[in-house]
Amino acid sequence: MTDSPRQHKRTRAVHSGIRRSQYGEMAEALFMTQGFVYDSAAQAEARFEKVGADEFIYARYGNPTSRMFEDRIADLEGTEDAFATASGMAAVNGALMSLVAPGDKIVAARAMFGSCLYVLDILARFGVEVELVDGLDLDEWERALKGGAKAVFFESVSNPGLEVIDIAAVARLAHAAGALVICDNVFATPVFSRAVELGCDVVIYSSTKHIDGGGRALGGVICGTREFVREIAEPYLKHTGGAISPFNAWLMLNGLNTMELRVRAQADSALAIARALGPHDAISKLVYPGLPSHPQHDLAMSQMGSGGTMLAIELEGGKDAAFAMLDRLELISISNNLGDAKSIITHPATTTHQRLTPENKALLGITPGLVRLSVGLEHSDDLIADIRQALE
Numbered sequence: 001m002t003d004s005p006r007q008h009k010r011t012r013a014v015h016s017g018i019r020r021s022q023y024g025e026m027a028e029a030l031f032m033t034q035g036f037v038y039d040s041a042a043q044a045e046a047r048f049e050k051v052g053a054d055e056f057i058y059a060r061y062g063n064p065t066s067r068m069f070e071d072r073i074a075d076l077e078g079t080e081d082a083f084a085t086a087s088g089m090a091a092v093n094g095a096l097m098s099l100v101a102p103g104d105k106i107v108a109a110r111a112m113f114g115s116c117l118y119v120l121d122i123l124a125r126f127g128v129e130v131e132l133v134d135g136l137d138l139d140e141w142e143r144a145l146k147g148g149a150k151a152v153f154f155e156s157v158s159n160p161g162l163e164v165i166d167i168a169a170v171a172r173l174a175h176a177a178g179a180l181v182i183c184d185n186v187f188a189t190p191v192f193s194r195a196v197e198l199g200c201d202v203v204i205y206s207s208t209k210h211i212d213g214g215g216r217a218l219g220g221v222i223c224g225t226r227e228f229v230r231e232i233a234e235p236y237l238k239h240t241g242g243a244i245s246p247f248n249a250w251l252m253l254n255g256l257n258t259m260e261l262r263v264r265a266q267a268d269s270a271l272a273i274a275r276a277l278g279p280h281d282a283i284s285k286l287v288y289p290g291l292p293s294h295p296q297h298d299l300a301m302s303q304m305g306s307g308g309t310m311l312a313i314e315l316e317g318g319k320d321a322a323f324a325m326l327d328r329l330e331l332i333s334i335s336n337n338l339g340d341a342k343s344i345i346t347h348p349a350t351t352t353h354q355r356l357t358p359e360n361k362a363l364l365g366i367t368p369g370l371v372r373l374s375v376g377l378e379h380s381d382d383l384i385a386d387i388r389q390a391l392e
C-alpha cells in the first residue's frame with residue numbers, strides 16, 4: 001500500500017508504514033526480538049558501519065515493529081522521520097538533551113507538565129540557559145528570543161490549563177531568532193495536529209495517551225526531519241536506552257488504526273459535556289477550547305478544528321469541593337492518565353502538578369478547586385449524568 005499524502009489521515013493511520021515479512025501476514029507483525037542474526041562476520045561488520053534501509057542491529061537502535069510505528073506516525077504528522085521512545089518523557093528528554101550544549105539557550109512556555117519542567121531544570125544544571133515565558137504573550141517570546149536561542153519548547157495546548165499557543169506566530173519569532181521549534185503536541189493529538197504546517201520542526205507525543213488510547217502501555221515519539229531524528233536524536237537515544245519496547249510499539253501501531261474514530265468521538269463528547277454543564281452554581285470556571293468563552297477559541301478552531309478531548313473545571317468550593325466531587329463520581333475514574341477509552345478525572349494541584357511551587361500553580365491557574373477531565377468513549381449522556389450527580 002502506498003503512503004500517498006493525498007489520502008486522508010484515517011486511511012494512512014491504517015496502512016502507512018506496513019512492512020510485511022516473507023509470510024505476507026495481514027496484521028502488523030510483532031517482532032519480539034532484541035537482536036538480529038547475520039549471515040557472516042563480514043555482514044555484521046558491514047551493518048555496524050552502515051545500516052541499510054531494511055536492516056536492524058539491536059532493538060535499542062531499532063526494530064521492525066518499532067519502525068512500522070515510527071513510519072506510520074511520521075506519515076500522519078507529515079515529517080520525514082520519527083523515533084519511538086519508551087515514554088513521552090523519554091521523547092521530551094531525548095529531543096532536548098540531544099540538541100543542546102552548555103551555553104545554549106532554550107525559551108519555553110511556562111504552562112507545562114511537571115516532568116517537562118523537571119527536564120528543563122536538569123538542562124539548566126548542565127549550563128543550558130532556560131528562560132520561561134508566558135506562552136500566550138508574543139512580546140515575551142520576542143524579548144526572550146532577542147539574543148538568539150537554540151530551541152523553543154512548548155505544549156501546543158497546555159496541561160492542565162488548556163491554554164492554546166499560537167504555533168505559527170511563535171514559530172515565526174523562533175525561526176527569525178535561529179531557534180528550532182519543538183512542540184509537545186499531546187493534547188492536540190495527531191488527529192487535530194497541523195503542527196508541521198504551522199511551523200514546528202519537531203513534534204513530540206506521549207503515545208501513552210490518545211495513540212494507545214486504552215491506557216495499556218507507555219510510549220512516546222519524536223517526529224522531525226530525517227536529519228534531526230536520525231543524526232541528532234537517535235544517536236543520543238540509542239546509546240542512552242530510551243527506545244520503545246517492540247511490544248509497546250506494536251500496541252501503539254494498532255492504536256493508530258482506530259485513533260481518529262476514537263479521538264473525534266471523545267472530542268464530540270467533550271463539547272457536549274462542556275455545553276451541558278453550562279453555568280452551574282458549583283462551577284466557577286469551565287475551560288474548554290471548543291467553547292466560544294475560551295480566550296483562544298478562534299485560534300483553537302483554526303489551529304486544530306476542534307476543542308480536543310480535555311476539559312478543565314474549577315469548582316466554587318476549592319479543594320474540599322473538588323475532592324468531594326471526585327469521590328462521588330461513579331462512572332468516571334480518579335486516575336492520572338488521559339486520552340484513555342475510559343473517562344478519567346484528575347486533581348492536578350495534588351497529583352500531576354504537585355511539584356510546582358505555589359506561585360507557579362497560581363500563575364498557571366492550577367487552583368485548589370481545579371479538576372481535569374479526560375473524556376473517554378462512554379456515551380456523553382452517561383458522563384453528563386455522572387458529573388451532574390457528583391456536583392449535587
Ligand SMILES: *Cc1c(COP(=O)(O)O)cnc(C)c1O
Nearest residue numbers: 087088089113159186206208219
Ligand atoms: C503525559 C504527558 C507527557 C509524558 O508522557 P509519558 O508517556 O507519561 O512519559 C508529556 N507531556 C504531556 C503534555 C503529557 O500529557
